[in-house]
């Protein structure tokens with residue numbers, strides 16, 4: 001199996017969702033492992049469990065520590081543990097936009113309601129007060145707004161006429177434990193899926209001025225409308241087993257330098273290689289999307305007409 005994604009789980013209390021993730025990670029073929037359990041409360045019961053299970057833990061009481069400083073320490077610990085994802089599991093502190101930006105698209109959260117309904121505190125009380133017959137839970141990607149962000153999965157839970165806040169939350173918790181592990185596994189796996197990678201490339205390529213998608217010799221390609229290509233997506237082309245983005249360098253010298261400097265990342269593509277194009281592998285684990293974005297822009301500049309370039313520069 002490919003290297004597993006490393007997840008830092010942040011908790012503030014009981015940690016039953018953390019435990020669900022941890023035990024799911026111990027099943028064969030689970031695509032993630034728990035690299036760290038961290039808490040803003042040193043007495044959080046979940047910490048003791050994680051420790052007993054041999055998972056590295058970190059705790060720092062947030063009281064009296066300025067938010068920026070607290071988050072800088074947390075960030076450092078998460079990175080030191082080698083984590084590349086963060087899963088919030090009953091973490092009851094707001095994260096600043098700066099922290100969220102540093103982990104953009106890599107922080108997940110679970111919330112015990114069918115979002116977008118009942119964000120924030122006491123969703124079960126709100127469900128019961130509203131007389132809803134269906135409650136549930138949601139896993140989503142964390143953005144700057146509380147309990148908001150793209151939804152990755154939800155499970156509906158029936159509300160019984162006899163339900164109290166306690167019985168409803170206990171039953172919802174069972175659903176949460178199923179949902180979180182599944183959503184996290186799917187989420188970390190998608191980075192290995194060529195469709196998802198192509199979609200990420202597509203979004204960035206088509207954001208460039210006058211760009212359009214056009215398939216070329218069976219590969220998805222991107223070009224300036226009606227003009228020259230600036231990128232191709234290569235997936236196991238000619239059965240080479242490589243997934244890569246092919247972009248234009250300034251010429252074979254730059255191409256050779258890059259391959260020499262980073263032979264695991266860059267390669268000389270068949271056919272387009274002699275004209276100074278370069279392949280960037282996107283099948284080697286974590287992808288640096290900013291880097292990919294810069295390459296697409298640079299390659300676009302190599303082929304875009306002068307006038308368009310001047311316009312793009314003007315527009316920033």
Ligand code: GAR
Pocket residue numbers: 011012013014015016017018089090091110111112120147173176
């Ligand atoms: C869970 O129900 C989780 O969905 C909720 O806190 C509980 C933590 O339980 N999270 C939120 O309300 C986030 N807004 P746990 O510590 O046993 O996982």
